[in-house]
Amino acid sequence: MKALTAEGLSFGYGNELIFDGFSLAIESGEFLGIIGPNGSGKSTLLRLLNGTLRPLRGVVNVLGKEINRLSRKEIAQTIALVPQESFFAFEWTVQEVVLMGRNPYLKLLERPRQEDLNKVAETMKLTGVQMLATKSINSISAGEKQRVLLARALAQEPQILLLDEATSHLDLAHQVALLQILKILNEQGKTIVLVSHDLNEAALCSRLLLLAQGKTIACDIPAKVLTPDLIRAAYGLEPVVTKHPCTGKPQVLFPPI
C-alpha cells in the first residue's frame, strides 16, 4: 500500500512554477528524507502532500484515496505536520497546545475525554516535555517548542508524520533523541517524511529524495544519493563524502574552507 502518492503536480507562487508535473510515491512504513538546497521546494512539497496547499494540476492520494475527497478532519487524523517554527500570539500553556492535536477527533462542543488527555500525557512523555505542561509556550526555549510541536503532531495519532526541518533548533543530544523517537515510530509502522538541511541526519532515512528547483535529482537509498556527483549537481559544491565508522552510512563533510 502506498501511504502517499503525488501524480503530475504543478504548483507555483505567483507566475513562476516551482513544480511542473512532479510525481512521487511513498510506501507505507517508509522513512523518506527530502533534501535539497534552499528554495528547491521541500517545504512546499510537504504542504502539497498534506493538502495545506492545493496544486494547480495533478492529484495527491492519501492511503489510496484522493485528498480532495477527504474532509480536513479525516486528513488530520491520518497526516500530521511538525512545522519548522511557530509563533504564538497568545499565552497558551504547553499542555493546551498539545491538546489541540486532539481537535480532529472532537466534535463541535465536545470536551476532551479522558482518552484524549491520556494520549496527550503519553506523547508529552515520549517527547520529554511533560515537565513543561503548565508553562507558557512563549516562555520555553526554541528546542523545547519544537518537541512540543512534535508531541502535538503525535497526539493526532497520524499514520503519516511529516517533519519540516524539525530538528533545526535542537542541540545534538535533543536532535539524536528526536531521531530515536522517529526511528521507534517508524518501526511501529508509521510512515515518516523528514525534510532536512542536515545531510548526515538525512542519511539515517531508508530512502532519500534529492530536490533541486522542484525537480527530482535522485530518489534512492542514501548511499546512492549522497554521492559527490549528485551533491555537486544539486548544491554546486564539492563536498567530502565518507562512511560512518560504525554504521557504514554515508557522511557528508564540509569541503575545506
Add this chain to the structure above:
Amino acid sequence: MSSKRRLSWAVIVLLLIFSGVLSILTGPGGFSYRILNQVLLFRLPRVLVGVVAGGVLAVVGGAFQGLLRNPLVDPWTLGVASGAALGAAFAIVTGTGSSVLLPVFAFSGAVLAIALVYVLARGRGGLTVIRLVLAGVIVSFFFSSLVMLVMVISHRSLGEAVYLMMGSLTVVFTRKSLGLFVISAILALAGCGWLMVHNRELDVISLSEETALSLGVDVQRLTRMVFLVGSVAVGLIIAWTGAISFVGLVVPHLVRMLFGPKHSQVLPGSFLLGAGVLLFADVLVRTLTPTGLPLSVVTALVGVPFFIYLLRTRV
C-alpha cells in the same frame, strides 16, 4: 476550576450587577418609587441595550482577535462599526429609521465594510497585522465621512451624526421599535452563541492558519463565517446605539489576562465584562456633564492609552 479563576468570574459578574444597579439609580430625580414608571420605561431598556451592546461588541472583538491572531483588531478598528453606522444613516435619512430596514441596512453596511477591508488587506503574503489595521482605519475614515455627508445633505443635525458615529445608549423606543430591537438583540445574541459554539476551532486558528488546516479546521469556511456572523451581530446592535469604540478591543484582552486564551472562557467572559464596562461608561457619560456625551468619548479616553500599551508591548 482554580480559586483564582472562580474569583475572577465572581468579580466580573459583580461588576455587571453593580453597573446595572448604578445605571438604574442614575438619572434625573435619582431613584424613588414615585418615579418607578419612568424608571421602567426609560432606564430599564437603557440597561438592556447596554448589556447587549457591550456584550456583543466584546464577544465579536474577542473572536476577531483570535481569528486574525492580532490583538489590535475589533469591530471598530476593522471598519465594521462605521460601516454599520453608514447603513443606519441611510435608513434614517430615507425615513425608514423606525422600520425593519434600520437593522437590515446597518448589518449590510457592516458586512460591506468587512468585505472591503478583507479585500484591501489580502495581498501577496496573505493578511498581515499592518495591512488589516491600515485597511480598517481607511475604511473607517471613508465610511465616517460618508455618514457625515449623508446626514448633512439630508438636513439632519451634526449632533445626530456625531451620536451615530460615537454611540449612545439613549434609544427612545416606540412599541414597534422596541419589538424590532428585541428581534435584533436576539439575532445578535444568537450570533455570539454561534461564535461560542465554535470556540475550539477559534482556539486552533489562533495559532496559525496552516496549523489550523493541518489540525482539521476548514480555515476558509471558518474565516468567512466568523467575519459574516460577527459583522451582522455588530451591525444589528450599532443600528440602535451608533458606533461604540474600544469596548471590543480592550475587554477581550482583560479577559485573557484573567482566564488565559481559551475561547471557551474568553468569549463568555468578554460578554459579561463588556456589558459591565459599557454600562459603567454610560453612567459616567450621564453624570460627567449635564448634557451628556457620546459614549465613545469615555470608552476612547480609556481605550486609547490601552491601545498604545498593546502597540508597544504586543506587536
